[in-house]
Each structure stands twice: as structure tokens, then as C-alpha cells.
């Protein structure tokens with residue numbers, strides 16, 4: 001009903017095809033609300049209104065505040081007057097001879113009911129809705145109003161009186177007024193919604209074993225993390241960059257996946273560690289992840305294929321599931337391979353993996369709410385972790401807490417109910433009964449987690465075929481399983497060289513010009529001379545060139561002075 005005044009659209013920033021738009025508009029967290037004023041001509045990323053929560057009612061009220069922040073000159077023409085009228089205006093309305101209904105909602109200054117009802121009735125004809133404040137008790141008494149909100153109605157024939165409704169709520173007022181005789185909805189010419197069939201994807205179910213871990217899930221998750229989640233940050237600097245460097249270090253050292261992926265992570269880690277800059281454009285990272293330099297043996301799929309993380313609907317499970325699995329694998333690997341973090345600065349720190357995950361979630365995780373919940377749990381007890389095994393168990397316990405909090409939540413997939421994990425069928429030894437109560441045998445749980453999240457439990461079924469440069473590599477232990485018949489996912493996988501062109505804001509001219517400083521940063525990372533070199537690479541080359549020239553010159557002068565001295569000594573042997 002409010003559409004003529006304020007249009008609402010939702011964009012799924014988790015969908016890779018929207019990635020460029022979300023990046024242009026600097027969307028870092030979901031949900032993010034952006035408001036765009038009517039008649040705005042120049043590009044803007046919109047205004048960010050933050051209510052105390054994200055409840056529908058708060059969002060509706062933020063919309064009203066936003067509409068009221070318009071000046072008279074730029075107010076949307078269809079927006080009805082939302083400011084309160086004075087008692088004198090009410091009196092003149094009582095002499096209504098316009099032949100239509102006039103409803104006046106009396107309310108307190110902080111109430112939004114009047115404005116919501118005004119907007120609810122805005123597409124209806126034969127009725128005008130106004131609001132007035134309860135600031136003049138004598139006037140209210142004259143009209144017979146004893147409590148607010150109340151609605152005073154002036155009928156088309158001039159008679160008037162208070163309307164009688166069961167509850168003084170927006171929905172009751174609106175529905176009463178909409179059902180008055182001769183009050184009808186005007187026809188609105190709004191663009192049609194795209195039909196459901198056009199958008200619906202055909203989802204093919206992949207059979208899988210719940211006791212196994214699937215490379216396809218982990219690689220799809222890494223692809224999403226590096227190419228979608230990080231992409232919402234145009235440049236990374238300061239604490240954000242440090243968090244990314246530490247996270248990549250932890251993953252590069254502990255990810256037990258296939259060699260081309262591990263190699264890519266190692267390369268990314270070394271590159272980030274060697275950077276002399278405190279600011280990196282995201283596109284420079286993307287060039288590396290896409291292996292623009294075509295280094296042999298490096299590859300990460302650019303397709304999403306969930307297997308153990310499939311949801312029964314496309315919006316369920318997927319990325320967050322793969323992230324949990326990745327995190328558990330990292331804690332387990334740190335516990336079973338004590339030397340893995342040597343020479344990283346994280347050795348001998350049993351909390352290193354958990355603390356890095358914690359910072360990653362707070363800085364980059366698209367689900368802001370999830371990051372905040374995790375932070376609460378971390379603040380409460382992460383400091384108590386004293387050994388790598390305790391880190392494994394800490395994450396397991398907290399994951400179970402999240403499971404129990406989300407049981408029955410709309411994000412729960414009915415096919416994968418949220419229960420305490422591992423279930424008795426997965427690990428009978430983990431469960432015991434103490435004085436009639438279910439409890440965990442934590443030693444058994446630890447053994448189970450080490451087995452379940454260990455590299456030996458990784459299955460490559462459904463995993464993307466390794467790209468051209470990585471094909472020569474045998475996956476670890478030669479355990480790669482062939483694609484199952486009928487699974488065509490791998491065929492659609494592009495070779496690294498054939499990746500779709502990196503979306504760049506300059507190509508998105510239909511979106512309007514992006515912020516100039518952001519554009520400069522992104523252009524700084526644009527391919528140089530069309531050879532896959534970014535200007536960052538070129539600056540490093542120039543730096544190296546100057547340094548080596550200086551070194552040669554110093555050597556030249558050193559030997560020249562030495563040879564002069566030597567000649568001098570031979571000419572004057574007595575000296």
C-alpha cells in the first residue's frame with residue numbers, strides 16, 4: 001500500500017551475480033538497509049538508517065522518518081502529508097463538505113500509528129487521513145476522546161464522531177477505514193514483479209554420506225569467502241588487513257584439502273605477508289585468487305557445489321555450513337599437527353585458531369548478527385582455552401549452543417534439524433547416561449571430532465575437476481573419486497584462464513559513477529599492459545629495479561676505489 005510513496009526492493013548480496021552491485025554500494029553486512037531520496041540524480045550509496053533492531057516495525061518506522069526528512073521540494077509527489085495538524089485545522093475539517101471521509105488520528109508525539117494509517121490508506125480514494133497530537137487535553141475532551149490513539153471520523157454527509165474499535169492498533173484502524181462504504185483502492189501502475197518461473201533454478205539433489213566431509217563443500221566455501229564475502233570490501237587496510245593476513249595464514253597452514261588449493265592459499269599468504277603496503281585493493285587479491293599469472297599447480301573452483309551442505313531449499317544451509325566445517329577442520333588440524341603453525345608467530349598459542357576465527361567473523365562475516373553472537377560466546381569463555389584439544393572442544397560446544405538456539409528458527413532446514421551433535425548414530429560412544437540424564441563423554445567426543453574433521457575423512461566425490469594448471473597434481477593420497485555419472489557440475493567449471501572477466505566498477509556504468517577515491521583504488525589494481533600485471537606488481541618491479549641499480553653502482557665505486565688504492569701501492573712500494 002505504500003508503494004506509490006516508497007518502493008522497497010531486496011537484493012541478495014550472497015548471490016554472486018549481484019556481487020558487483022553490492023560492491024559498488026559498499027554493502028558489508030546483511031541485512032543492510034539503504035534509503036535513496038526521491039529525485040536523486042547523482043550517484044549515492046544511499047543513507048543507512050539503523051534502528052535498535054531489525055524487526056519489521058522498526059524498519060517501517062525508519063521508512064517514515066526517512067520520508068519526513070525530505071524537504072517540501074524533493075518529497076515524493078504521492079507521499080501524503082505526515083506532519084500533525086493543529087486543533088484549529090481539525091475544527092475546520094469538522095465542517096467537511098468535500099463529499100468524502102476525513103479521518104483524524106489523535107495520538108502521542110512518539111506514536112507512529114497515525115502515520116502508518118495515513119500511508120496504509122494513501123492508495124484509497126474517497127478518504128483522507130490526518131493525524132493530530134494529544135497536546136491539548138481540553139480539546140480532546142470536547143471531542144470525547146479519553147485515550148490515544150483514537151480515530152475521529154467525519155462522514156461525507158458532514159456527521160462526525162469517534163470510531164469504535166476493539167484494539168487501538170494500526171491494523172484495526174486501517175482495516176476499519178478501508179472497509180467503509182465507497183472507500184476503494186485506486187489502480188496503481190507499478191512495474192510487474194518478475195515471474196517466479198523465470199528465477200527458479202532446477203536443484204539437483206546429490207546423495208551423500210553424513211559421516212564424511214566433502215571437498216566440494218570446503219572448496220565452494222573458500223570460493224565464496226574469497227570471491228564473494230571479501231569482495232564487499234573495496235580496499236583492505238589497517239586492522240581489517242591484519243585480520244585477513246592472519247586468517248589466510250591460519251587457513252594456508254592448516255587447510256588439509258587438495259594440493260592446488262593449498263598452494264593457492266600458501267601463495268596468497270606469502271604475498272600478503274610480503275606486502276610493503278598497509279592498504280590493498282580487493283581486486284589485487286582477486287587477481288591472485290583467479291591465478292591471473294597462470295602459475296602452474298594453483299587452482300580454486302569458481303563454482304558453488306554444496307554436497308554435505310546442501311539445503312532442501314536454495315536459501316538454506318550452504319555457506320554458513322561450510323564455514324563451520326572449515327573452522328572445525330582448522331582446530332582439529334592444529335590439535336593433530338602441533339608443528340603446522342611453526343614460524344608464523346602463532347606457534348605455542350593454543351587460542352590462535354579460535355582468536356583468528358573470532359576476528360574474521362567480526363570483520364568479514366556477512367551475517368553480522370552471527371558474528372555478534374559468536375563474539376558474546378568468545379568474550380565469555382575463549383580465554384579459558386589452554387590447549388589445542390580444548391580449542392577443538394570449545395568450538396564443538398559453542399556450535400552446539402548455536403544449534404540449540406536456532407532449533408525451530410526459520411533458518412533451520414527441516415531436512416537437517418538442529419540437534420545436539422554428534423547424534424548417537426554417528427558416535428554412540430560419545431553419549432552416556434549419568435543418573436538417568438543424557439551427557440557427553442568428552443574424551444570420546446574429542447576422538448570423534450579428530451576423526452571426523454581429519455584429512456582422512458575428506459572425500460573428493462563431486463569436487464570440481466582441477467583446472468588446467470593444476471591438473472598434473474594428484475590430490476593428497478591419490479584419493480580423488482571420479483565424478484558420479486549424471487553429475488555435470490565439473491563440466492561447467494571454467495579453466496582459470498577462461499574465468500569470467502573480473503567485474504570492475506568501470507564496466508558497471510549503468511550504476512552511475514562510484515566514489516572517486518574508491519575508483520582510483522580499484523583502477524590502481526587494474527591489469528597493466530594487458531599482461532595480468534597490476535600496477536602494484538609494476539611498482540614492486542620498479543622498486544626492485546632501482547634497488548639493484550643502486551647496488552651495482554655502489555659495487556662499481558667500491559671496486560674502483562680499491563683498484564686505485566692497489567695501483568697506488570704498487571707505484572709507491574715504500575708507502
Ligand SMILES: Cc1cc2nc3c(=O)[nH]c(=O)nc-3n(C[C@H](O)[C@H](O)[C@H](O)COP(=O)(O)OP(=O)(O)OC[C@H]3O[C@@H](n4cnc5c(N)ncnc54)[C@H](O)[C@@H]3O)c2cc1C
Pocket residue numbers: 309316317318320321322323324325328361367369370371373374395396397398399400402403406409411412413416421422
Ligand atoms: C560462527 C557462526 C555463527 C552463526 N551464528 C548464527 C546465528 O547467530 N543465527 C543464525 O541464524 N545463524 C547463525 N549461523 C548459521 C547457522 O549456525 C547454520 O550454519 C545454518 O543455520 C545452517 O545450518 P546447518 O543445518 O547447515 O548446520 P550447521 O550448524 O551449519 O553445521 C554444519 C555441519 O557441522 C556439523 N555439526 C553440527 N553441529 C556441530 C558441532 N557442535 N560440532 C561440530 N560439528 C557440528 C554437522 O555435520 C552439520 O551438518 C552461524 C554460523 C556460523 C559459522
